[in-house]
Amino acid sequence: MKIIEVENLKKNFNEFTAVDGVNFYINQGEIFGFLGPNGAGKTTTINMLTGMAKITEGKVKLMGEDYTGNAKKAQAMMGIVPDESNLYEELSGWENLVFCGALYGMKKKLSEERAAQLLKEFGLEEAASKSFKAYSKGMKRKLAIAAGIIHQPEILFLDEPTTGIDVAFARQIRNLIVDLHSKGTTIFLTTHYIEEAERLCERLAFIVQGKIVREGTVEEMMKEIQGENIVNFTLGKDFTLRDDFTKIEEEFRSHFPDFNLKMGTKNSGLRIHSPSNFTLFPFVQFFEERGLPVFEAKIIRPSLEEVFVKVTGIELQKMQSEQNQKGKKGQKGGGSRS
């Protein structure tokens, strides 16, 4: 059964189109992911689905029923975990959970039972009576997820659940998501981490500048690059500068018209793509002649990353450095507020 169906959904902020006619659906019990760079329209889409933003055009359905312009009707069945915590700083973890249960009409006894159970499952038992403001970022995110599912919603919205969280907590959170999924929770997740999308999602959509550019199961997506051979060359030069890359790429094309040269994921790497197998020597020679020592050449096992780069034309390196900048800004902002 389709839990969520979205038809031609569009959002304008004055002249600017943030979400530009997206179509997708989410099956019961699956993890569906939105993968896209910063500013692609992921949060805006979630906001329209959950009633935090007005829909400019298009339709949204929950379990087959149209609720466009009437989100209140659907909110009881939704659990929502926004990208930034929105729990009460002055309440304890326990109080926050019980309060959130009550917002969905849960009787006190029931919400207390659920709160106790969730705190245990999420490893937050010891912090249960501490006030939320004393929680670390990772703990806050975990509690926010617990608050999102206390009323056992039909669908859980997770907006960038691991962004800005340290590695250990991010892993815990991914495990929690897998756990929830195995218990049958339907999840709509947004992320800018390709690996996270590949690991967690059964189906996903790439979203760029408000448009879905590809949608399907991870296996379907991988077909895109079947038979493609990729070798990553680690070179003694940094290719963050666009101009440097463009120059070498032009020369490369005139030497090897049947091959493609792309930026790698690391700064000093370049990738060669080819539909057939190839030997390395001519390429090593090509680089060496141009003063670029080859330190390593490695065959790349195709992953979703290659598909994403191929389909969207966005180099990963660019997407992630933007994200990091955003993350740093966010941290600064957070620091001055508290």
Added chain:
Amino acid sequence: MKTWIAFSSILMKDMRSYYLKPPNISWGLIFPIAWTLMFFLRSPVAVEVRDLLPGVMALSILFGTTSMLAVTITFERKSRSFERLLLAPISFNLLMLAKTSGAIMFGVVNAFVPVIFASFLTDLSGINWLMILGSVLLVAITSTFLGLFIAVSVSQVFEAQTFSNFFRFPMLFLCGLFIPLADLPSFLRPVSYALPLTYGADILKTAINQNGIISIPLSFIALLCFSVFLFAYSIYNVNRKWIL
């Protein structure tokens, strides 16, 4: 039933987080006591205490509710916890009633602090308590909704403070409590009649000293109209400005 659970838990949470917090309780008590002392010490004659009672009551409500509500809502908006309420499956009307009920009760309680004080100083017989209760309640409602009106018009906590004072201080002087309406310059009188507190204060005057000048039904109707307008306009603004 479910809506009632949500409603009451929002109200109870606000009570615990804001209105029953020691600083606010003490503010709620000290403020009326200070007003009371300030006026009563200057007027030792028992009859005059009764003259001052309506004004002190009205001010206690006004100062206990308006900025309190404006500040708490603006604060919750800043910390984004208000979003959680907007995402909960209860209508905006009910949500805003839940958010304002705490402040309304706080205002009503504040109004009776000077009454208790006055009861030690003077004879309070012959007062129409039912009328007092009605007007205290309506003044508390309109003052709170004025706070809501301010909350949906600003985005920073300090703006909420400033904007509250922008309304409160003119009301203080123009509501006819300290300067009789008849003594105001004629160009200011229409302004007085556009302020909800004028009607609330006048009912209190009639109830305590039988010296109000506006008809009681008219005052009640005016207060009701102010309440409905401020609430409806606030809900309209919530929908327009907070749901982007």
